[in-house]
Amino acid sequence: MARRLDSTQARAAFAEAVNRVNFAGERTIICRHGKAVAAVVSVEDLETIEALEDRLDLDEAREVMKNPGRLISWKKIKKDLKL
Numbered sequence: 001m002a003r004r005l006d007s008t009q010a011r012a013a014f015a016e017a018v019n020r021v022n023f024a025g026e027r028t029i030i031c032r033h034g035k036a037v038a039a040v041v042s043v044e045d046l047e048t049i050e051a052l053e054d055r056l057d058l059d060e061a062r063e064v065m066k067n068p069g070r071l072i073s074w075k076k077i078k079k080d081l082k083l
Contacts (some may be wrong), residue, residue, distance in 0.1 A: 005028060005031065014040075
């Protein structure tokens with residue numbers, strides 16, 4: 001379970017939060033006004049999240065490619081954006 005800190009506590013204990021991630025793999029959730037707004041996580045966790053996002057993007061792109069009628073040519077996009 002991740003440790004939760006409000007933003008004031010997180011500011012004061014940032015070095016500690018980084019050390020806990022680095023040495024113990026502990027995640028820290030930073031809250032503002034009771035709402036989670038950020039997290040301190042390991043680089044390995046971030047890489048896993050990014051790999052999952054890439055996979056979801058790839059799955060979505062493959063699904064779109066199944067329906068060629070939905071595709072917009074690069075030439076049209078450049079023209080519409082006046083590039």
